[in-house]
Amino acid sequence: MSDHDHGHIEEHIKVYLTVFGALAVLTLLTVSASYMDVSNTEAIFLALSIATVKASLVAGYFMHLITERQTIIYILCLTFLFFLVCMFLPLITIIDHTAL
Known part of the structure; x- marks a missing residue:
């Protein structure tokens, strides 16, 4: 494998790890939001908003739909x-x- 291919693979790994980190942080945010003292409507809106961002990350990067x-x-x-x-x-x- 050439150095160019190795650098290209490392770049993809870096992107995947960054997306994984964002998904982990958003999951922790979802869990912490469930303990917030807000109304049911606000809690559902917040959870769905976070889930939409997470789904966009998964579809965009892991399913290669960003291009x-x-x-x-x-x-x-x-x-x-x-x-x-x-x-x-x-x-x-x-x-x-x-x-x-």
């Missing part, structure tokens, strides 16, 4: 389209039943 910008945009647009269908489909049925 897949076009695919992510396509999936987000498709998700938004399905969201609109799920929101307006019941509305269409309600309008149909009230017209009778």
Whole structure:
């Protein structure tokens, strides 16, 4: 293996260890947040916010999606389209039943 390959591998290992450290810190933050004296709504919002950041780190670095910008945009647009269908489909049925 050449020195270039070895340096490239060490760079990836450094990134993975940094992401692992961030995930460990965020996990400790989640656990400590569960002991905070806040309302249930605030606790759920805080836990989901931390979980979103952790999921983004895992998807971006461990699943190598950080370089897949076009695919992510396509999936987000498709998700938004399905969201609109799920929101307006019941509305269409309600309008149909009230017209009778």
